Amino acid sequence: MRCLRAGDLIPRGSYAFHSRFEKALNFSNGRFLVSLVTPELGAGPLWVQVDELDRLPAQCLVVEAGAIRLDGRCLGYHPSATYRSTWSREAPPFQGLGPLLALLRERILGSPSRGLLAGLLAPDVLRNEEQHSAFERTCAERALEGAKQLLSGNPLEGARLLRGCGPGLTPSGDDFLAGHLHGLHLLMRIHGHALRPRIRAVHRAALGGNLFSNTGLHLARLGRPFERLKDLMEALLAGRREALVRAADSVCALGASSGTDLAAGLYVTLERGVAPWP
Amino acid sequence: MAVKAKVRKGEYFDSVTLMRASRQLLAGEGIQDAAVVMGSPENKAILQASGLLGPELAEGGDTDLLLAVSADSEAHAEAGLARAFEVLASLKKRNSHGATFRPCSLEGALEVLPGANLALISVAGRHAGDLARSALEKGLHVMLFSDNVPLETEIELKRLAAAKELLLMGPDCGTAILNGIPLGFANAVPRGKIGIVAAAGTGLQEVSSLVANEGGGVSQAIGTGGRDLKAEVGGITFLQGIRALLADPDTSVLLLVSKPPHPEVLQRILEALAEAKIPVVACLLGAAPQLLEGSPALHAQTLEDAALLATALARGADPEAATREVQDRRKRRDEDLEALARTQRARISPGRRYLRGLFSGGTFCYEAQLLLKGIGEVHANAPAFGSTRMESALRSVGHTVVDLGEDEFTVGRPHPMVDFSLRVRRILEEGRDPETALILLDVVLGFGAHPDPASELVPALQSLQGVSVLCSVTGTDRDPQGRRRTIQALEEAGAVVLASNAEACRLARRILDALGT
Numbered sequence: 001m002r003c004l005r006a007g008d009l010i011p012r013g014s015y016a017f018h019s020r021f022e023k024a025l026n027f028s029n030g031r032f033l034v035s036l037v038t039p040e041l042g043a044g045p046l047w048v049q050v051d052e053l054d055r056l057p058a059q060c061l062v063v064e065a066g067a068i069r070l071d072g073r074c075l076g077y078h079p080s081a082t083y084r085s086t087w088s089r090e091a092p093p094f095q096g097l098g099p100l101l102a103l104l105r106e107r108i109l110g111s112p113s114r115g116l117l118a119g120l121l122a123p124d125v126l127r128n129e130e131q132h133s134a135f136e137r138t139c140a141e142r143a144l145e146g147a148k149q150l151l152s153g154n155p156l157e158g159a160r161l162l163r164g165c166g167p168g169l170t171p172s173g174d175d176f177l178a179g180h181l182h183g184l185h186l187l188m189r190i191h192g193h194a195l196r197p198r199i200r201a202v203h204r205a206a207l208g209g210n211l212f213s214n215t216g217l218h219l220a221r222l223g224r225p226f227e228r229l230k231d232l233m234e235a236l237l238a239g240r241r242e243a244l245v246r247a248a249d250s251v252c253a254l255g256a257s258s259g260t261d262l263a264a265g266l267y268v269t270l271e272r273g274v275a276p277w278p
Numbered sequence: 279m280a281v282k283a284k285v286r287k288g289e290y291f292d293s294v295t296l297m298r299a300s301r302q303l304l305a306g307e308g309i310q311d312a313a314v315v316m317g318s319p320e321n322k323a324i325l326q327a328s329g330l331l332g333p334e335l336a337e338g339g340d341t342d343l344l345l346a347v348s349a350d351s352e353a354h355a356e357a358g359l360a361r362a363f364e365v366l367a368s369l370k371k372r373n374s375h376g377a378t379f380r381p382c383s384l385e386g387a388l389e390v391l392p393g394a395n396l397a398l399i400s401v402a403g404r405h406a407g408d409l410a411r412s413a414l415e416k417g418l419h420v421m422l423f424s425d426n427v428p429l430e431t432e433i434e435l436k437r438l439a440a441a442k443e444l445l446l447m448g449p450d451c452g453t454a455i456l457n458g459i460p461l462g463f464a465n466a467v468p469r470g471k472i473g474i475v476a477a478a479g480t481g482l483q484e485v486s487s488l489v490a491n492e493g494g495g496v497s498q499a500i501g502t503g504g505r506d507l508k509a510e511v512g513g514i515t516f517l518q519g520i521r522a523l524l525a526d527p528d529t530s531v532l533l534l535v536s537k538p539p540h541p542e543v544l545q546r547i548l549e550a551l552a553e554a555k556i557p558v559v560a561c562l563l564g565a566a567p568q569l570l571e572g573s574p575a576l577h578a579q580t581l582e583d584a585a586l587l588a589t590a591l592a593r594g595a596d597p598e599a600a601t602r603e604v605q606d607r608r609k610r611r612d613e614d615l616e617a618l619a620r621t622q623r624a625r626i627s628p629g630r631r632y633l634r635g636l637f638s639g640g641t642f643c644y645e646a647q648l649l650l651k652g653i654g655e656v657h658a659n660a661p662a663f664g665s666t667r668m669e670s671a672l673r674s675v676g677h678t679v680v681d682l683g684e685d686e687f688t689v690g691r692p693h694p695m696v697d698f699s700l701r702v703r704r705i706l707e708e709g710r711d712p713e714t715a716l717i718l719l720d721v722v723l724g725f726g727a728h729p730d731p732a733s734e735l736v737p738a739l740q741s742l743q744g745v746s747v748l749c750s751v752t753g754t755d756r757d758p759q760g761r762r763r764t765i766q767a768l769e770e771a772g773a774v775v776l777a778s779n780a781e782a783c784r785l786a787r788r789i790l791d792a793l794g795t
Binding site: 019039040051052106110112133134135136138139142163164165166167168169170171172173208209210245249255256257258 | 290291292293294295296297300301304311312313314315316318319320321324325327328329330339340341383401402405670672686692697699700703
């Protein structure tokens, strides 16, 4: 196993085994997850890209300066192989978001892995799609109301309604909230709006007991996207249509529906903007 | 009403799997409501509001799975819960890849299988070139499934392979059958006398399946990747394939499949064929028959013709007899198609007049444009033969054919032969469009493809009204999905299933002609 790239936000320290998926091995420090991932996922601020994941779950991950140890086995990496989730100081010339946002909406709605909340982009679609069980109906209603509150003058109520909304391990509502926070960072970058108090407050209200969600929300609060999302945001800023299509599809393909729910949160925030708060 | 609930500790699933499971549960007898969700406090609150939160679920936490069912009787609730466990077990099995060690590096794979002589590479395009080079340097033939490999890398790799007398099939080579082993998206076909070289993946699947369905068999089927016949690459792999099969004692008919090669490459192919001592059939989709003048190769206009000609030749017919046999058969079949066209025209609601082709195979989409030429303006996301490029591949206009395997649909997503969700959604959208008269589909079976395409398509097809659906099913009865079983399910859902993509296009044309569009 070789370390290909490591994220720029992985704190030094020891992490305990948390969970294993086909493309990721997750370790926890109790507050968030650091993950060993396969190259196809791309890079992330808290991810270590490795060329292959060993078959047996490792018990302990230790991060040191210039080295990562997995059960004592050293995976050295060069500092130049660090993924930088920060934005360059010089913003690309801003091209305006309008037509690109329409394209982003089209990609999200056209995605085969469209999640529960992607329907918020087109409430008529959400209403017309059959919600089969009472659980799904309640989730959809909560999501609609939560998104409305989130963008209006009541973002804390919106975050509360969206938090944990969805049946799966990474609830759609949490992914949507992470997309929203990334969107707020992008609005700050584009328009210079003072949105930090709002970002901090929404983040606090969105936190729950789910480490997967909390990790995504932690990075979103800091405005530190994973590589696919950064590509998408850069394409939006620079007005590059082809790059946007590729990046949007790539984000939407993440997880079962996490990518589309995240992209939906980003889209709705950029498209509708936010009401003044507090 | 009876409510039953259970907790499964430490089992976690993604939301799409859970929604699928709960929908399957809801279809059970007597079931009124069901939820299969992770045990977060928020989900518990929703279950409470839905009347599904029994005391059994109290101990469930964030990483536990909660199952709850309400039904019209205790017995139905119990049965529903039991069914929930079965559904989850099957979904888990489908999502899992087993517990055996799966090496993730070339070195790891060679440790597991030291005698290997071929590497099948399917990694992100930017890593694929290095891996393929490494495999060639280790003396392995390569099937490069990955796409997005730069053209200059392909040229360099193919030159390296040729120098080492190895085959580099690809990049973007989806199909091959070597020594009877299907690789990538390939079908279970018997071994036989027909050797195939193809620069078209689904084209290879179609001809090899038709050969098998006609009682023939395949000695070897070599894929080359779609760019091999460009001037820059020079047909390196295609020519290697031709020479290998002409020298193969088990091959008595050579079948070539591609789009028209660059003229310089075609010249080299014709030179290689000049040495052929066995019959050759060439299906260079869209190429004029005159291009093959002076060569021993028989020209086939469609993939179907190519397979039928090759099968007849392999049975021992001489070229003239084989050609006559195929032409006679076409005439007889055209009479059947005319009758079918009449019944299908009657199914189409007044005002509906356009064709919508939704293809998972790029070669089928290409062949359809060839065969539908002249029906009027055709819009396509991968235009050919005078079709107009679609402004947005997501919206059909007039006659439209869409290759759902194009990059715009597949970047970061499973191929539409594997994941039908996009196509099913599109079928429903086309059905709702009051201008859609005809939906044309390819259904590709075989290894690597969806385990049961009919189960995905049937509900969508059953919901269509006033529209005719024409399908071709590419595959054999030996395929895991079963060709006959798939055809039966599609026909029961109201589709007309044709023997080949070409035949489906010919029927579509007849129906459209009669509609006067």
